[in-house]
Amino acid sequence: MAATDILEVFDEEAGLSFAVSPTFGGEFASLRVRRANRWVELLHRANRFDRPRAGWRGRAPWLFPAVGRSIRAGRPGSYALGGRVYPMPIHGFVxxxxxxxxxxxxxxxxCVAASDAETRKMYPYDFELTVVYSLLPDGFSARAEVVSAPSNPGSMPFSFGNHLTLAIPFGPGGDGGACIVRSPASKELFLSDKGLLTGGSAPSPCRSGRVLRDDPRLCDMVLGGFPAGECWAELSDPASFGVRVRQSVLGDAGHARFVFYSDGGRTFFCPEPWYGDPNSLNGGSSLVRLAPGERFDWEMEITVV
Incomplete structure (x- = not known):
């Protein structure tokens, strides 16, 4: 494919459209919905593949085999495994x-991403990651399957997620800072200044909804403790509509998180579904461990509410 190839799936009757660029990370490159006879782009920096001079790149990158930072001996960018030290970029490499x-x-x-000689320099396992992107009646779905190669010498550890980046406000004349964040999570998990979990927690402030501008914590927050079958976060624009993001995982959902990241409500808000915690490759907790030949199934749904 050419470097600019973008694949679009379009449903005029439903008023839904998404685009994917296999060349650039195999991610959602655009998510559009039709409201009040106008098309609204949901993704920040949709269909833009240049690196901004400053700030977050936007769109919806996949996070594998790490979510967040990998910090070893106080320095970011590596982890230890089997007596060796490997490099690991923030949020992994796919x-x-x-x-x-x-x-x-x-x-x-x-779309499919698979291990090769380059990935083995950072991650000594063979894998295949397949994502099926599809339309829902009221939104979009990304179903991911990670398979550990039968040839792997032991269980393959990883964490997983997506850095979905919503462009706010959703409607013309709206105010991004006035958007309301809501989630049924029971806990806020505290972060250190290095972006790692401290082990501390407090009741989540988002169960009844919080205005983005009124709570600076929403610009960098981790939520956990979701009720069974209710792992979601919702962002509502009072001037237009809302978007709900839901994650589901086949098996134990105890390590499901939502991570919030924003520029203060000026242009974007990230309701990031994660399965696992920052630095899990070093800490060893909240990891998926796939035996050779096993698979991990995960889904992200993005719906208009």
Whole structure:
């Protein structure tokens, strides 16, 4: 594929459209909905693949095999495994790689990322990550499957997630700072100044909804303790509509998180679904551990409410 190739799935009747770029991280490159006879782009920096001079790149990068920072001996960017030290970029490496297009039809796109000689320099396991992007009646779905190669010498550890970046406000004349954040999570998990969990927690402030401008913590927050089957976060623009992001995982959902990140409500808000915690490759907790030949299934749904 050419470097600028973008695949679009479009449903005029439903008023839904998404785009995926296999070349640039195999991620959602655009999410559009039609409201009041106008198309609204939901993603910050949609279909833009240049690196901004400052600030966050936007769109919806995949996070694998690490979420957040990997910090060893007080220094970011590495982890220890089996007596060796490996480099690991923030949020892993699949976001920075070209993926392969597996299939495309009128309602879905399938992309695949797989291990190779370059990934083994950072992560000594063979894997295949497949994502199926599709339309829902009221939004979008990304279903991910991670398979540990049968040839792996032991269980493959990783954490997983997506850095979904919503452009705010959703409607013309709206105010991003007035958007309301809501989630059924029971806990806020405290972060250190290095972006790692401290082990401390408090009741979540988001159960009844918080205005983005009124609570600076929402610019960098981790939520956990979700009720069974209710792992979601919602961002509502009082001047237009809301977007709910839900994650589901086949198996134990105890390590499911939502991480919030924002520029203070000026242009974007990230309701990031994570499975696992920062620095999990070093800390060893909140990891998926796949035996050779096993698979991990995870889904992100993005719906308009």
């Amino acid at each position: 976001k920075d790689r070209a993926w392969e297009l597996s299939s495309v039809d009128k309602r879905s796109v399938v």
